[in-house]
Amino acid sequence: MSDDDEGGSGLMGWVIFILIFGVGNAILYFTTGIFIIPIPRR
Amino acid sequence: MIDTDRCQATLPAREPIAAPRHAVKPAPTFLSKLMRLPRMAGSCALRLGGITAPLCRGGWWIAWAIAIGILPVMISFAFGIPGHQWFSALLLAALCLGLVREDAWFRGMGLIGLTFAAHSVVVIALSTAAPQRTSAILPHANAYWQKQQTWIKTGEDPEYRLEAWVPAHLQLLAASSLFTFTSLGTVTFGQGFYEVDLMNFYNAQLLARSQSLPLALLLGWHVWSVLRGLGYLVLTFEIISLSLAVWSGKRLSSWRTRAGRWGAGLGLLAADGVAKFLLLDVVRQQLEINLL
Numbered sequence: 037m038s039d040d041d042e043g044g045s046g047l048m049g050w051v052i053f054i055l056i057f058g059v060g061n062a063i064l065y066f067t068t069g070i071f072i073i074p075i076p077r078r
Numbered sequence: 079m080i081d082t083d084r085c086q087a088t089l090p091a092r093e094p095i096a097a098p099r100h101a102v103k104p105a106p107t108f109l110s111k112l113m114r115l116p117r118m119a120g121s122c123a124l125r126l127g128g129i130t131a132p133l134c135r136g137g138w139w140i141a142w143a144i145a146i147g148i149l150p151v152m153i154s155f156a157f158g159i160p161g162h163q164w165f166s167a168l169l170l171a172a173l174c175l176g177l178v179r180e181d182a183w184f185r186g187m188g189l190i191g192l193t194f195a196a197h198s199v200v201v202i203a204l205s206t207a208a209p210q211r212t213s214a215i216l217p218h219a220n221a222y223w224q225k226q227q228t229w230i231k232t233g234e235d236p237e238y239r240l241e242a243w244v245p246a247h248l249q250l251l252a253a254s255s256l257f258t259f260t261s262l263g264t265v266t267f268g269q270g271f272y273e274v275d276l277m278n279f280y281n282a283q284l285l286a287r288s289q290s291l292p293l294a295l296l297l298g299w300h301v302w303s304v305l306r307g308l309g310y311l312v313l314t315f316e317i318i319s320l321s322l323a324v325w326s327g328k329r330l331s332s333w334r335t336r337a338g339r340w341g342a343g344l345g346l347l348a349a350d351g352v353a354k355f356l357l358l359d360v361v362r363q364q365l366e367i368n369l370l
Contacts, residue, residue, distance in 0.1 A: 052115050053122035061261040073253040073269060074246045075276075 120325025123175060123262060127322070131176030139173070139189045146170050147196030151215070155204055160215045163275065166197065167267035171318075174263055178319045181331045183339065186315045190267075194307065197271065198278050205282030212279065217272065219279035226280045230365045238358060244351070247306075251347065254310060258317040262325075266314050270307075277303060288368045297361050297368070302354040309346030312339055 133142060146169045154162035170193050177186035205212040205219075213220045229235040236242060257265035281298040288294035316339035323330045 049118045049122045053119045053126075056116065056119040057123065057260075057262060057264070061257075061265060064260060065257070065265055069253070069257060069265060072249065073257070074249050075273065 116325055117327060120322065120327065123322055124179060124326040124328060126172060127175035127179035129176070130173050131180055134173055134176055134182070134185060134189065139177070139185050140192060142173055143189050143192035144196045146173070147193040147198075148200045151197060151200055151204070154215045155208075155212065158211065158214055160217060162215065163271035164268045166193070166271055167264050170267050171262055171264040174315065174318055175322065178315065178322055178330065181319065181335070183315060183319075183331075183335070187311055190311050190315065191308075194270065194274055194311075198274060201275055201278040202282045202285070205279045206285055209279075209283065209286075212282075216275045216279050219276055222276040223280045223283045226284075230362055230369070233359070233362055238354075240355070243354070247347070247351065251313075255313070255317055258314050259321040259324075262321055263314055263318040266310070270310065270314075274307070284365070287370050288365075289370055290368055293364070293368050297365050300354075300361060301357060302350045305346050305353055306350040309343050309350060311343075312346065313343035316340060316343060 133139075146166050150162035150165045150169075154160060154165075170190065173189060174186060177183075177189060201212070201216070205216075225235070229238070237246070254266050254269070257269070277299065281295060284294045284298045285291055316336060319330050320336065322328075
């Protein structure tokens, strides 16, 4: 399977990867996740 | 009768229509560049899976599962610093990408299950040996144990009422699906370690205050909680696979396989509800009788 055919290679791809999956999810989790994820008892 | 084959053979081959020389490929707009970013991120996620996939070949996934399950929490315990749950989650999600990429669902679920099992054994052992020190690295674990203690002794817990836990569990399913999709499993694993550790600490305290240790462990890790854990194990693997397929634009699994995983995962979550409904009071009574 070729991974590079969508332009995912290179430093810019990894920066975008970290921004979306790292920073983006951290923002999403701390702004909405901690409110919408319930802790069901047991 | 006309011999069509011969007629076609004598016709000159069609020349492809050449694009006009003045036609220039339009420059990508800001919006079109922006639209490519998710695909770039997805391709990198797929590449990361390509890096981690060889690490889980053969029986190596077993060693990785045990290492991810126990090393971060032991380091956290040694230094008295929380955060191991998210560190383990990141490592587990990275390894899962490799197995999702290969659609190796059996090893994938084995990896997730064994990681959580190894983690639970160590956290229960640490919580039994040094409850104060361990509770410092397990957020909200002590408060959870206090609530559980009240429930075992009195049978009273508003959160166990049907009208409370059904909406809470549906909300959890929706939130978990959303965050598994957006984070390729990292948030779900982090939340999973957090919730499992609440149970682990509670079980350790229960063991210290019970007559029969096997009975306390067997009933303390409630059967409905185990079913829920297994349900989310299956669903999380499936949603990571679905997410990676969407982000990267690659077909990673068949719809039949996906349907099977959704069915198994949702079935286990339904079994969680049924088991809780049927066994809640029986389990509580046995836990209460078993207390010292």
